[in-house]
């Protein structure tokens with residue numbers, strides 16, 4: 001998505017943009033999580049305006065990825081919703097310390113700070129695609145769960161608890177607290 005700096009005013013302008021899964025893959029490169037698989041387009045709604053010399057961009061992302069539930073290991077469709085905000089100052093003659101940042105500023109008119117909430121711009125056109133790819137990465141769940149109440153797998157036999165009841169918990173539980181105590185006492189008597 002290319003933002004024309006000359007078109008921006010103090011009144012927020014609205015934009016819609018989408019990135020396909022393939023575009024996102026090529027933008028985000030090799031460091032993509034295999035377990036979170038993008039197949040559909042990511043949709044962005046943005047508002048951009050100018051405040052003194054700074055450019056303020058606010059927006060939200062909606063999308064869907066295929067994810068693996070961290071509890072039951074089932075694959076499911078995980079909805080992504082996130083808000084983002086970016087403040088860009090004019091770079092003027094400043095240069096980013098790193099060669100990558102310098103290249104991004106001259107090629108895309110944009111250099112992003114570490115926090116991804118601020119950065120510099122240069123020139124009349126700001127290419128936001130690399131930034132939007134970062135927004136997608138940040139919206140990805142760290143520990144995906146298929147349902148809030150997913151019961152996961154039985155740690156003993158591996159049964160998926162939402163589909164199948166196993167006897168493991170029942171069998172491991174001592175019959176009663178007194179029975180467990182009696183068993184312990186029996187052990188200590190036997191060893192002395």
Ligand SMILES: [Zn+2]
Nearest residue numbers: 069072146150
């Ligand atoms: Zn699950």
Ligand SMILES: [Zn+2]
Nearest residue numbers: 154157166168
């Ligand atoms: Zn079990």
